[in-house]
Amino acid sequence: MDRLKVAVVGAGFMGELHARTYAECDSAELVAIVDPNAEVGSAVAERYGARHVADVQELLDDGTVQAFTVALPDRMHVEVTSQILSAGKAVLLEKPMADTLEGARRIADAEQTGGGRLMVGHLLRFDPRYVGAAQAIAAGEVGDPVHVTGTRFSPREVGERMAGSSSVCFYLGVHDVDAIQWVSGKRVTSVYSRAVSKIMPLAGVDSEDSIFSTCEFEDGTIGSLHFGWTVPPQMPSAINARLEVYGTEGVVKLDVHDHGLQVVAPSGVEFPDGLHWPEVNGLIAGDLAAEVLHFVTCVRDDKEFVVPVSDAMRAVAVNDAILRSVESGKPETVEAV
Numbered sequence: 001m002d003r004l005k006v007a008v009v010g011a012g013f014m015g016e017l018h019a020r021t022y023a024e025c026d027s028a029e030l031v032a033i034v035d036p037n038a039e040v041g042s043a044v045a046e047r048y049g050a051r052h053v054a055d056v057q058e059l060l061d062d063g064t065v066q067a068f069t070v071a072l073p074d075r076m077h078v079e080v081t082s083q084i085l086s087a088g089k090a091v092l093l094e095k096p097m098a099d100t101l102e103g104a105r106r107i108a109d110a111e112q113t114g115g116g117r118l119m120v121g122h123l124l125r126f127d128p129r130y131v132g133a134a135q136a137i138a139a140g141e142v143g144d145p146v147h148v149t150g151t152r153f154s155p156r157e158v159g160e161r162m163a164g165s166s167s168v169c170f171y172l173g174v175h176d177v178d179a180i181q182w183v184s185g186k187r188v189t190s191v192y193s194r195a196v197s198k199i200m201p202l203a204g205v206d207s208e209d210s211i212f213s214t215c216e217f218e219d220g221t222i223g224s225l226h227f228g229w230t231v232p233p234q235m236p237s238a239i240n241a242r243l244e245v246y247g248t249e250g251v252v253k254l255d256v257h258d259h260g261l262q263v264v265a266p267s268g269v270e271f272p273d274g275l276h277w278p279e280v281n282g283l284i285a286g287d288l289a290a291e292v293l294h295f296v297t298c299v300r301d302d303k304e305f306v307v308p309v310s311d312a313m314r315a316v317a318v319n320d321a322i323l324r325s326v327e328s329g330k331p332e333t334v335e336a337v
Contacts, residue, residue, distance in 0.1 A: 003029040004296050007065045009056055009080055011035040011044040014094055015071035017277055021284045021292045023048040028296045031065050056080060060087045067299050074166050078103040085116035090299040094121050096174040097312040101335060104316040108309055119295050119305040120312035122178045126287040133252045134183045143249030145184045148223035150176030153240040156199055159229030164206040169319045173227035178315040184245055186217040188318050190333050193325040199230060213322050236269035313337040
């Protein structure tokens, strides 16, 4: 079959991971890297046998690219993604869909009017543990959900590296905002949230450390969300997450403090990534490879994506309500999407 011609917009950490994954995918051909920084963009393009361009419009004009990954900071998603969708091209957009609900709606409108196709890269949709949890609940194995908890904490250096360019609920917590709704099969309708900022200000960063939220779902189910970039460097786990759903008949529990591998060395203890994008026999494997292959296959064969745009918008809507609640100090309603 013909290989799907793709480009990656953004040559940062996630952009390079996508570029490598496409370059190693038998169903895709990495054509270009788009980045205004010529030095960074050219280096990634050369590494994976692609060409570098400074502006996405050049690729839209010459028509050589069929699909794009957009891996820019979340506050830069709206303009570029809307531009590509308006040109009728497919986009795999790194989560979150946008950093505001207004921005997410603009992207959704561009998809509807421009004829392009959008999939937001909610990586946990390709994590077999979370997929298994969602399937168990959908099959009624735990009865009707009663309360749901999602937590995610990352090392402090992540917040320091972000330097106030994204909120912890959009950069980190959006994984679990999506997961508690997808896995439980229920929508969050209101939140009451509080934030704390002690660690980041000491590092000179204008950002919250953590946000904790109490959630109410559409049918009266209750839940909580806890996320922050607060893990100190002496703790070995860089992946500290949990999902629990207690139902009328049983429980589903996920503990993601590590991926099952420990490396104890003179420098300390490490828990390497074994699921999201590990290198296996010289190739990127795991959830990201599955996500990229799914995107490529669905675009090429005109199939439905497993992440509906409405779900990605709903995650943004919940985060929007969380930030409004932090600001107001009161419960806030999640806007309908």
